[in-house]
Amino acid sequence: MDQILVQTLHGLVNGMVLAMVASGLTLIFGIMDIVNFAHGDLLMLGAFVGASVLGVTGNYWLALLGAALVIAALGAVLQVTTLRPLIGRDPLTTILATFGISLVIQKYALWQWGPSVRRISEPVPGDFTLFHLQYPWYRIATAVLAGLILGGLWLFLKYGKYGIWIRATTQDRVMAQAMGIPVPLVYTAVFAIGSAMAAASGVLFGPFAGVTQTMGFDFTLRAFIVVVVGGMGNLGGSILASIFVSLLESYAAIVVSPAQAVIVSFVVLVLTMLFRPTGLFVPTPK
Amino acid sequence: MLVLEKVDAHYGKSHVLHGVSIEVRSGEVVGLLGRNGVGKTTTLKTIMGMARRTGGRITFEGRDLHGVPPHGLAGLGIAWVPEERRIFRLLTVLENLRTGLDRAGMTPERREALLEKVYTYFPILKERRNQAGGTLSGGEQQMLAIARAMMLEPKIILLDEPTEGLMPRMVAQIQEIVHALHRDGVAILLVEQNVPLTLDAAGRVYIMEKGAVRHHASSAELRADQRVIHEYLGV
Numbered sequence: 104m105d106q107i108l109v110q111t112l113h114g115l116v117n118g119m120v121l122a123m124v125a126s127g128l129t130l131i132f133g134i135m136d137i138v139n140f141a142h143g144d145l146l147m148l149g150a151f152v153g154a155s156v157l158g159v160t161g162n163y164w165l166a167l168l169g170a171a172l173v174i175a176a177l178g179a180v181l182q183v184t185t186l187r188p189l190i191g192r193d194p195l196t197t198i199l200a201t202f203g204i205s206l207v208i209q210k211y212a213l214w215q216w217g218p219s220v221r222r223i224s225e226p227v228p229g230d231f232t233l234f235h236l237q238y239p240w241y242r243i244a245t246a247v248l249a250g251l252i253l254g255g256l257w258l259f260l261k262y263g264k265y266g267i268w269i270r271a272t273t274q275d276r277v278m279a280q281a282m283g284i285p286v287p288l289v290y291t292a293v294f295a296i297g298s299a300m301a302a303a304s305g306v307l308f309g310p311f312a313g314v315t316q317t318m319g320f321d322f323t324l325r326a327f328i329v330v331v332v333g334g335m336g337n338l339g340g341s342i343l344a345s346i347f348v349s350l351l352e353s354y355a356a357i358v359v360s361p362a363q364a365v366i367v368s369f370v371v372l373v374l375t376m377l378f379r380p381t382g383l384f385v386p387t388p389k
Numbered sequence: 390m391l392v393l394e395k396v397d398a399h400y401g402k403s404h405v406l407h408g409v410s411i412e413v414r415s416g417e418v419v420g421l422l423g424r425n426g427v428g429k430t431t432t433l434k435t436i437m438g439m440a441r442r443t444g445g446r447i448t449f450e451g452r453d454l455h456g457v458p459p460h461g462l463a464g465l466g467i468a469w470v471p472e473e474r475r476i477f478r479l480l481t482v483l484e485n486l487r488t489g490l491d492r493a494g495m496t497p498e499r500r501e502a503l504l505e506k507v508y509t510y511f512p513i514l515k516e517r518r519n520q521a522g523g524t525l526s527g528g529e530q531q532m533l534a535i536a537r538a539m540m541l542e543p544k545i546i547l548l549d550e551p552t553e554g555l556m557p558r559m560v561a562q563i564q565e566i567v568h569a570l571h572r573d574g575v576a577i578l579l580v581e582q583n584v585p586l587t588l589d590a591a592g593r594v595y596i597m598e599k600g601a602v603r604h605h606a607s608s609a610e611l612r613a614d615q616r617v618i619h620e621y622l623g624v
Binding site: 262267272275277278279280281282283 | 436439458487
């Protein structure tokens with residue numbers, strides 16, 4: 104019983120971080136029909152930038168903000184220089200382009216920071232005792248912060264002028280253009296926002312396991328799974344799917360080793376593709 | 390104001406418009422009649438930069454539209470109400486209107502005034518303002534599409550088959566709106582299959598066949614001599 108509670112907490116915390124990663128991916132897919140294979144690498148780069156800012160300033164919150172801003176700017180530049188020219192081409196070309204970006208970022212990180220693991224120290228120190236287990240406060244703080252950031256994103260999309268532009272463009276880009284919405288600019292902005300979300304999750308996740316130049320791929324894969332399970336391009340669905348899959352993995356880790364528990368998410372992915380290809384958390388289309 | 394000179398357009402490899410020349414003067418309602426598939430909708434889409442123009446010239450208030458990005462047309466004063474209505478289905482009615490309302494240079498007072506004006510034309514939209522666009526009936530969606538275009542305070546509205554598939558009561562209401570817009574000095578290029586409505590609303594009418602304009606006359610002339618209508622529209 105204790106174990107189930109602990110694993111529930113664990114699953115929720117991991118789910119919130121994953122939800123942040125997936126939110127960027129799903130936002131970009133929803134509006135541009137691009138599966139951004141460099142998403143995890145932007146996360147990794149964000150984590151490195153965060154670690155560097157932390158090293159210089161010693162301020163975790165500055166590191167979080169700095170990483171988000173730097174990677175947002177990088178995302179905007181990447182979108183304008185490599186993805187914008189490919190709009191209207193075969194989707195395969197954009198997949199290959201983002202894959203190329205992913206490799207470039209990885210090699211850059213290797214060259215710049217080397218293969219060793221960098222640490223981001225926990226901004227919220229201390230543990231609390233949950234039954235007989237020490238649970239770090241930082242993990243709780245991470246989940247809360249991720250929830251706040253996602254909530255902020257939701258409010259922005261729901262009520263902001265630019266949020267309405269983004270949602271209108273997602274639904275019908277041709278009509279959005281006819282209404283005077285500068286769609287190319289909206290694309291770039293969404294790519295920047297998605298990149299910033301990735302970078303912020305990188306800094307949030309940094310204290311959990313350390314920062315390495317290979318951490319990106321794992322996140323791309325996991326985020327991709329929950330984006331598909333939640334329904335491609337559906338923000339709420341991705342968030343629910345992140346929590347759902349992370350909880351399942353946590354519970355599975357009670358029975359099998361954590362490394363094997365990852366299989367659960369693949370099983371969920373395959374079952375979703377077979378029985379609900381439009382996503383688990385979307386009403387069945389009529 | 391809006392001038393098409395010998396415009397050619399292609400969809401992929403098929404040549405769909407052959408030297409179409411049409412002129413709409415400021416504040417004028419002009420009808421574009423023709424059977425299904427003769428290029429009426431394509432003509433509007435070519436103006437909006439959505440079909441590939443391969444020849445000729447389109448100017449608006451003397452300015453060549455070539456090179457104006459699709460999102461720049463709204464700013465020039467050109468609004469489009471497409472045949473399929475293209476409501477943002479997951480956005481509420483008010484959010485649909487906001488896509489045209491949240492422009493640079495709009496003061497809160499002007500926004501309020503514009504919304505109120507549209508709500509007096511379409512009271513049902515005020516009632517349903519927090520409802521998702523996709524949940525509206527066909528007629529209500531048509532009203533929303535027109536109201537959304539009005540949010541841009543356009544000089545001209547390209548109105549594509551606004552009465553298609555609507556109940557007679559709704560058709561009458563749309564007709565009323567077209568008159569009201571005309572009184573407000575908004576020019577309209579009206580694509581229709583409904584001949585009586587077009588002859589009633591428009592001062593001049595172009596008749597298209599096989600991607601080209603075959604006939605051009607005032608509505609009064611066409612009402613007096615129905616042979617042309619019979620010949621091109623078979624009604």
